[in-house]
Amino acid sequence: MPERFSPVRLFVTLLALIFCIEVAMMLALHYLFANGTSVWAEAIADATVLTAVTSVFVWRLFMRPLRFALMSETAQAKAVMDAAAEGIITVDERGRIESFNHAAQRMFGYEAAEALGKNVKMLMPEPHASNHDGYIARYLRTGEARILGRPRELTALRRDASGFPIELNLTEIRLGGTRRFTAIIRDITERKQAQERIERLANYDSLTGVPTRALFFDRLHQAVNLARRGRSGLALLYIDLDKFKAVNDTLGHDVGDELLKSVAGRIRRRIRESDTVARLGGDEFTVILPKIPGREDAAVVAGKIIDALSAPFFLGGQKHEVRVGASIGIAVFPADTGDADALVKAADVAMYKAKQAGNSFRFYAVPAPSGITPP
Structure with a gap:
């Protein structure tokens, strides 16, 4: 799953802020103790040294534990997804697959590496595969949702091109200015076969x-x-x-x-x-x-x-x-x-x-x- 929050990016931003503050402080000190004149070069050099020293403490005391905690949380979330009996697939606004858990791999016959980055329509039979990109584009443009939040029974496509019945529950997640769609998929082949047996016995x-x-x-x-x-x-x-x-x-x-x-x-x-x-x-x-x-x-x-x-x-x-x-x-x-x-x-x-x-x-x-x- 792509990383939504980067401790490294936060660390660099924090250092830049500290550097700016320390430059301002050095300029003020030089102005006070150097007869009212400010020396930019010396202030920047002093601020650079102080920022370098500060960075070690900031990283060890705050950023590294935060990074480890986030990595652990991400690993736990992935473990939960992989342990789920249902197939869980996330896609971006363009329909590209971003995560593909173990159940989805067993269900569709693709390894995660084969599915990641591909368009999710590869898992759909026609005519849904050809129309899928249009479905997403229309939803992003109009906000009109046909299947979001409502379980639906559909036919999915395995790697060997065989179809099988599924129950699909699709939800949308908004993070900042981006949208992601999470599909929870249940293979209902056995349920359908049981229904057919019951109907046959009755008829x-x-x-x-x-x-x-x-x-x-x-x-x-x-x-x-x-x-x-x-x-x-x-x-x-x-x-x-x-x-x-x-x-x-x-x-x-x-x-x-x-x-x-x-x-x-x-x-x-x-x-x-x-x-x-x-x-x-x-x-x-x-x-x-x-x-x-x-x-x-x-x-x-x-x-x-x-x-x-x-x-x-x-x-x-x-x-x-x-x-x-x-x-x-x-x-x-x-x-x-x-x-x-x-x-x-x-x-x-x-x-x-x-x-x-x-x-x-x-x-x-x-x-x-x-x-x-x-x-």
Whole structure:
């Protein structure tokens, strides 16, 4: 860290002041004791000798202890910075790095000697790196601060050009007429990974890896809103496995779980990337088919899924050959209903109709008005 207060500079200034005082005193003495005349050369020579002698005492008694104390304080401050778990970086008004503690070195992969004197934008990805000098210039000109004193989550750049998430807390220090900026940086990679794991557990089924009920309803509402704005069709398939309970009861839950994972995989391979397959619970799955042109197209997808699930499954390390089927109910937006939640209920009703026939699909039939018999 650059030295802000120099004992040597203070010592020289003090000696200059002492010298001036002693010159004035010598001139006065010569004037008094030399018949009213002043001899400049002799006064300056005497003052020089006295100042030289005085300097030894001033240095030993005051300046050297002060210098040692300041050096010790600086060393202690550096030790505290280097012991900190957070990265601590100071930069000047031009964005040049003035200090770079051990944590910052570990975090970014640079040695202090490699970073000192360089522009701090070397630690930033684009477009922040290109805009950084402009940020500082605008702040120095207008005083408008966007991140000073407020923790922010950003992406930083390591020496190997890999990015990682950080929490940045930036403060400004004014010393005399100069400004310095101190950045306290915390690597939050582990925190972000933990958040992602929690979000995944909440939104994705731990067994099959497909979206859970909560994420399914969120995506369904989004799909319905997009279909409504785009005046396009949307179909919802409600799938219930046939004979799943028998597999669970006879072969055990481990084989049943393996069957559910295989079922989810086969369904995924029969739909588009833009479609969503979700597990509502037990052996019930749903598939959202956005931008579906008509009922015939939904029927084609349902037929493919039934064919896929009717093929035998080899489970338990290929020991067990299992055959199941699927009953699928289909509801179409907006023909059957204009509401997302009602669409699920309609597809569920159609699924129970298909269940009566077994291993088949049925479309939801809008109930006829009271008193009217459907043809």
